[in-house]
Amino acid sequence: MTGCLDYRMSRRAMLAASGVASASLLGMNVPSLLAAAGKDHLAKAEHVILFHNGGGMSHIDTFDPKPGRPTGGELAPINTSASGVQISEIFPLLAKQMHHCSIIRSVAGTQGDHGRATHHVSTSYLPFPNLIYPGIGSVVSHELPKLGDLPAFITISGNAHRAGYLGQKCEAYFVPQPGDKDPYLAFPEGIAEVRGNKRLETLERFNTRFQGTNKDERLTSTKTSIDEAVKLMRSPALEAFEFSKVKPETIERYGNNAFGRGCLLAKRLVDKGVRFIQINRGGYDTHMNVFPAMRNHGEVMDSGMASLIQDLADSGQLSKTLVLMISEFGRTPVINKDAGRDHWASVFSVFIAGGSIKGGTVYGSSDEDGAHAKDNPVKVQDIHATVCQQLGIDHNKEVMTPLRRPMKLVDNGTPISGLIS
Incomplete structure (x- = not known):
């Protein structure tokens, strides 16, 4: 049994424990039938690297620039290696890797509060007082068999969402200082x-x-x-x-800081078979002085992200590693009196690459001022469903909570077919 509900015995686990490895049903291997249950497609990815940017990252100042509009702000757009795709000037190195990457510019959120929105993007569910929903990393570690000795789910430089009713085995292993x-x-x-x-x-x-x-x-x-x-x-x-044997120039290329080291560690963990790696970075709640803040973020993030995408691609790992960058919501198109942007849930962007996702494309769009989803609006749940589909997980599958309540892995999401190659 690949699941983490170690407090109960399912029929599948009972069969496995009863020595059915050599059993057959109408000439077909029983364990193979059980493993295929609930799947209607093959896995296209094996690993996920999720960048969780806490605080609400400005979509207009990163992946959805609005040049020439009053909402565009001080940061200029730059061309990328993907024809016709522009991103913010704060990502000059990442721009050279955009032929591997895609951007969803039409995520239509519903929550403008940090806590509720973070819960939503982490679990696909809105908070409920009597139930702890599992985060997407816990869902992945629950549904897929572990590869190697390392934990299936590792979180770096911050805590991930809890495993909730999926049990202790699906909790993330916490790495506070990557490289140490x-x-x-x-x-x-x-x-x-x-x-x-x-x-x-x-x-x-x-x-x-x-x-x-x-x-x-x-x-x-x-x-x-x-x-x-x-x-x-x-x-x-x-x-x-441990980075004691890593070449100093490699560490410098990624960035000798917590974020860059986290990106380098994520690459090494994928090489060791870790299923889900989450890298956490905060400081995006830019109600004041948004433009210098985003320039500072770019200086830290650009080299790490670009080096990770390049190294995954060069090693052949990008095709089976889904890379996402997400925040709980975007920021207001209107720049406030303190030269900042406030909470904005109506539309925001998600960066996505690898795992048989189309490279060099933009899915959906916001309106001319970046205020609302215009074309192909995407729900938060759809992102979760897409991750599951690429990993060969049935996002509609139900698991039983300790109180015997059936819960879907994803709260009524639909995979984004236009992103899948």
């Missing part, structure tokens, strides 16, 4: 490996005895966390997290 050795994946200073292993064995015996008399589901989650941590700390794949 994680001190929690080694025994403390002064504890030799032999002594540390004996402590772990003692902990395992104690937990096993205690869990035998207590059926609290939280104990299962705790055991899951410990088992995964021990397996990870003993894996040679941990070298992906």
Whole structure:
């Protein structure tokens, strides 16, 4: 079973546990039939790198410039390697990679509050007080088998949305400082490996005895966390997290800062088989001085994004790695009295590349001032459905919550067929 609902036994898991690997039904292999259930298409991608830009990134000052309009602001558009596609001057290096990339300029949001909008773009659902919906990274790690020793879902430089009813196994592994050795994946200073292993064995015996008399589901989650941590700390794949052997010029090319190192780490994690990597960056709530703020963001982001796209393409990994950049909403077309832009949910942009998505194209459009979706409006849920489809996941699939309530993986979204090559 590839799912993370380790607190219940499904019929699929029961069959798998009963030794049906060699069983057949009308001459067909049963596990193969089960694995194909709910899918009507083949996976075109294996990995996702999601850039989550917290605060509400200005669409007009990044991927949907409005030259010559009163709303256009101070940042000029520049041509890119994709014919007819322009983006903001803050991304000169990324502009050279746009033949690999696409932009959705017609995302029609509904939420102008940071918390509600972030929840929406993270889960496809609006918040509900009595239910914790899982984020898209948790959905992916729930639905797809793990590849290699590293966690299926890793979040960098910030926390990702919780796994909710999908369970502990689908929570993201947190990397606070990309490129640095994680001190929690080694025994403390002064504890030799032999002594540390004996402590772990003692902990395992104690937990096993205690869990035998207590059926609290939280104990299962705790055991899951410990088992995964021990397996990870003993894996040679941990070298992906450390940059001590990375050439200094490579680090400089990506940008020797948290964002650039996060991009480089994401590339290395894809090489190790990690399914979903989320890179977090805040500071986009630009109610004041939006133009110098966006120039500063561009100086940090441009080299990391461009190097990541280029290296994924050169290594052949871009075709099977879906790269997205999203924020919870856009910013107002009208520039306020403080030379800033305020919250604007009516339309915003999403950057998308790889994973058999058409390169060098723009999907949809906003109106001439960047105020509303004009052509081919896209719902937030449609982006989630598109991610699932490219990964071979049935976005309409229902999973059962601990309270026995069926929930769809995506809240009534439709894959964006015009983006898919």
